[in-house]
Amino acid sequence: MAKVLIAEDDRISQKLAVKIVEEMGHTAFVSPNGKHAYEALMAGNDFSMLLTDIMMPEMDGRQLIQTLRGDQQFMKLPIVIMSAVVGISEISNLLELGATLFLAKPLDRKELQEYIRRCIHGAPNNGD
Template sequence: MAKVLIAEDDRISQKLALKIVEEMGHVGFISPHGKHAYEALTASNDFDLLLTDIMMPEMDGQQLIKTIRGDQQFTDFPIIIMSAVVGVNDISNLLKLGATLFLAKPLDRAELQSYIRRCLGEKE
């Protein structure tokens, strides 16, 4: 059972991502924006994966990735981006910043499950 932090400000996307994570037998925690997510990560340091949106108040997903990757303890921490931003350059830039995988919204249940398994090193 993994602990998954979900940084998402949209309630519908929060609920869907949380439901998918919990259906997989993992525990999900909702964070309303990037600043809160980073504070949660550094406070407990026992999360296994971050699912994050890009467009959020306080600290967006791009800044969150930069901040996480700038912290030594999170250099290999898996980060899945969930975003409606689908431009190839945007996706490429997010991956260059340190995102592990990119998932387009609206979320596809099977694809998100597959990405979570890959990031956690689970068999498909």
């Protein structure tokens, strides 16, 4: 069982992501913004991955990625971006900043499950 941090200010997206993570047998923790997510990570919580929105109050997803990737202890943390409001060039920029994967909203259950498997287990599961 892995611990997944979900940085998302939209309640519907929060609930869906939590449900999918928990259905897979993992534990989900929700942060309402990037600053809260960063503080949770800095508190020494052993998260296996981060799911984050881009558009959030206080610290957005872009700032969160930059901050985390600038800290040695988070260099290898898988970070999956969940967003509905970005174009191809923005996705490319986020991946260059250090995001591991990009997931378009509204969230697709099978796609999110596959991304979680990849991030936590390191390999795709073809038996699903």
